[in-house]
Amino acid sequence: MNLNAYLSGYADGEGCFCVTINKSKRHVFGWEIRPSFAVAQNRDRAEVLWMYKQRFGCGSIRSNRSDKTLKYEVRSVRDLVERVIPHFEKYPLLSSKRTDFEKFALVCKKMSCGEHLTEKGFREIVEVVFTINDGKRKYPKEAVKI
Amino acid sequence: MNLNAYLSGYADGEGCFCVTINKSKRHVFGWEIRPSFAVAQNRDRAEVLWMYKQRFGCGSIRSNRSDKTLKYEVRSVRDLVERVIPHFEKYPLLSSKRTDFEKFALVCKKMSCGEHLTEKGFREIVEVVFTINDGKRKYPKEAVKI
Numbered sequence: 001m002n003l004n005a006y007l008s009g010y011a012d013g014e015g016c017f018c019v020t021i022n023k024s025k026r027h028v029f030g031w032e033i034r035p036s037f038a039v040a041q042n043r044d045r046a047e048v049l050w051m052y053k054q055r056f057g058c059g060s061i062r063s064n065r066s067d068k069t070l071k072y073e074v075r076s077v078r079d080l081v082e083r084v085i086p087h088f089e090k091y092p093l094l095s096s097k098r099t100d101f102e103k104f105a106l107v108c109k110k111m112s113c114g115e116h117l118t119e120k121g122f123r124e125i126v127e128v129v130f131t132i133n134d135g136k137r138k139y140p141k142e143a144v145k146i
Numbered sequence: 147m148n149l150n151a152y153l154s155g156y157a158d159g160e161g162c163f164c165v166t167i168n169k170s171k172r173h174v175f176g177w178e179i180r181p182s183f184a185v186a187q188n189r190d191r192a193e194v195l196w197m198y199k200q201r202f203g204c205g206s207i208r209s210n211r212s213d214k215t216l217k218y219e220v221r222s223v224r225d226l227v228e229r230v231i232p233h234f235e236k237y238p239l240l241s242s243k244r245t246d247f248e249k250f251a252l253v254c255k256k257m258s259c260g261e262h263l264t265e266k267g268f269r270e271i272v273e274v275v276f277t278i279n280d281g282k283r284k285y286p287k288e289a290v291k292i
Contacts, residue, residue, distance in 0.1 A: 001148070001150075001237050002148040003151070004147075004151075005147045005148040005149070005150075005151035005152045005155065006151045006152065006154055006158075006237075006240065007155060008147070008152055008155065009151065009152035009153060009154065009155030009156035009158075009194075010155035010159045011155075012152075012156055012194060013156045013159035013160035013194075014159035014160070041159070044242060046241070047240060047241045048155075048158060048240055048241050051240065094149075094152065094193060094197065095187075095191040095192070095193040095194050096191045097191050
């Protein structure tokens with residue numbers, strides 16, 4: 001069986017391509033843009049999370065606070081661009097979640113080139129981020145001022 | 147990409163191999179044993195449900211009461227035995243959900259042979275059913291008397 005296709009199917013249901021934006025004094029413009037790919041599962045059937053970790057060769061598996069689930073997560077922009085995104089480009093999602101993935105990939109690639117460190121690039125990335133996952137976010141777009 | 151592997155991966159996360167047991171005057175021994183394979187998804191990214199329906203050539207897609215999700219479901223024992231189960235035997239689940247699938251398949255095959263219509267077969271099937279999905283069920287095993 002093709003494990004790559006299996007992992008894409010699993011991620012179509014259970015995976016999340018997220019980009020959070022949080023206030024941060026340590027970051028240029030006062031905001032941290034943090035993309036991540038994550039898959040969570042009940043601890044008693046979390047075997048597939050280890051398959052992601054092995055296949056992608058990056059990321060980490062941690063307990064959620066509730067301790068009933070485990071979460072596989074990749075936060076490194078470099079790992080996302082070099083390992084995670086190429087997988088989903090080769091074995092694409094078949095649901096409309098693919099649209100979110102494509103925006104997510106765009107954000108990661110821009111960040112990988114350092115575009116978020118320029119005012120123009122930062123603004124462009126924020127515009128894209130607010131269209132991912134129906135735009136439900138901690139801060140409204142108007143709050144992310146630079 | 148291999149759609150069969152994709153559908154198995156998706157089902158590993160989102161699918162349910164369930165057997166419900168309910169009181170029924172219309173059934174032998176006063177209980178209906180009803181296996182089903184189901185996959186639910188938010189309406190706005192439910193494309194994969196249609197792929198199951200097309201690939202398996204059986205089952206139906208319906209709105210859940212909440213109307214926010216759609217559910218693909220196969221209830222026909224014949225379709226389960228002839229179409230759904232062979233798929234997951236050829237493209238197996240990779241998590242421990244596979245154990246539930248194997249018990250589910252056993253129940254379906256026994257029912258397909260009419261074993262649930264004999265007292266011995268009925269008791270055997272009930273024993274298996276109560277070990278699926280951690281045995282969380284509407285009626286306790288002791289209640290299912292014949």
